Amino acid sequence: MESLKPRICKFCEKSFKRERTLASHACEPKRRHADSVERYWQLAFRTYQKFYKYNYPTRTKDRTKDQFIKSQYYTGFIKFGRFLQTGLVLDHEKYIEYVIRNAIKLERWASDAVYDTYLKEHLFKETIDRAAERMMLYIMNWASDNEQLADNFFNELTSAKALTLIRNGTISPWIIYGTEQGEKIIDSMSDEQLDIAVNFINPKKWRPKVRMKQDEVKWLKNIFSNLIIQDELKEELNRKFDESHG
């Protein structure tokens, strides 16, 4: 026989007569605790902690999981966590700093308008080697996903796809104005596509910047005109691997 002592839900403090009813009972705080294993949840929680740390720097203790779950801003941070989880946000940490420092309202953190403004500033401040590294990584992943040579990347790139990559920051204006392939991308675009792209690769801002960094641009041009070498290097590594494991 079950004891008459009521069972209390530790999340909402509602009481139940039977263990079984308690176990199957669902409430919002219980659901929030269950969600805490998800990646978007973790991203949201870490952002929430950062937000409080920034705004209340004298408090030494971090905000806890329970405080987060009870927070009136819970849903807002969760929405932002999902936005981060899409993987489209370039440099999470910097973006979080950006929205907090600029005192942007939480409900706007996941908006395209706010993110686009950040992205443009971020790309403008970023060094040429970071921009090259990201592009190169993308090309290498593309090559292995499609079982193609890296050297084919720019030949296979449609202007529509290029526009998407410009808008999400994969193709930095450094690549557009600093490489022959970049100039070709611009040439291949329709007027309509160019109208959208210009927003992200503002030539008035970028051309003078690129002109001032001729040494770095030379280095960049060199890397991207030698994608074939990357392919040969990979073949060579594969061959060595086969030989030693064959």
Ligand SMILES: [Zn+2]
């Ligand atoms: Zn409950």
